[in-house]
Amino acid sequence: MQMKLLMDRIRRDGRVEGENILKVDSFLNHQIDVELLDEIGREFRRQFRDRTVSKILTIESSGIAIACIAARYFSCPVVFAKKTKSLNLSGDVYTASVESFTHKTVNDIIVSKKFLQADDHILIIDDFLANGKAILGLSDLVRQSGAELVGAGVVIEKGFQDGGKRIREMGIDLHSLAIVDAMDQETGIRFREEAPGEEML
Numbered sequence: 001m002q003m004k005l006l007m008d009r010i011r012r013d014g015r016v017e018g019e020n021i022l023k024v025d026s027f028l029n030h031q032i033d034v035e036l037l038d039e040i041g042r043e044f045r046r047q048f049r050d051r052t053v054s055k056i057l058t059i060e061s062s063g064i065a066i067a068c069i070a071a072r073y074f075s076c077p078v079v080f081a082k083k084t085k086s087l088n089l090s091g092d093v094y095t096a097s098v099e100s101f102t103h104k105t106v107n108d109i110i111v112s113k114k115f116l117q118a119d120d121h122i123l124i125i126d127d128f129l130a131n132g133k134a135i136l137g138l139s140d141l142v143r144q145s146g147a148e149l150v151g152a153g154v155v156i157e158k159g160f161q162d163g164g165k166r167i168r169e170m171g172i173d174l175h176s177l178a179i180v181d182a183m184d185q186e187t188g189i190r191f192r193e194e195a196p197g198e199e200m201l
């Protein structure tokens, strides 16, 4: 379910750059509006309210602040995957390869085996979902650890890219707080219509 407070803020302060980049750096991923983040954290807890979450997993860098505030509501620690250019072969880490369509880079991501364990219940949190590569990489780390993947919470899903579809098709319980279906420098941002019967916050 989408979050009206967040959508209003994106409408007001989001900027469309080029064909498909949404700049939200005045409140989400450069300058941070901590009160908005607090509402976002509360909303993630509400959307996953019936679920046991023992750890939140995110990826550096922009996911960390969001995950930390959400973790206050879940009363659990945050683990963030680190991006690295050189694969750590020591055997004490889980690794996955994440290709960034937006940045045209490939990173190996790593998490120490100490921090993901088979009895964990993991919620993945990130700022953007575009092609889904970051969430797929993170879910692969969870799979390697044997932990349960509870689901994924995303602040902004770009619904015109196929990550959300792929992740839902994999059976991952994905909750996006704002889903942008189209955006244009002239005509602005169009959010996904909620299905009938779904109330909006």
Ligand code: G4P
Pocket (backbone or CB within 6 Å): 020, 021, 022, 023, 024, 025, 029, 059, 060, 061, 062, 063, 099, 100, 101, 102, 103, 127, 128, 129, 130, 131, 132, 133, 134, 135, 158, 163
């Ligand atoms: P994917 O993970 O869903 O496949 O997405 P993609 O590779 O396209 O995105 C990679 C990076 O680009 C991510 O940041 C993501 O947050 C960011 N990103 C994607 N689309 C947008 C957008 O429209 N606006 C903004 N502002 N960012 C976008 P990252 O590589 O993890 O870097 P960091 O910023 O978290 O350090």
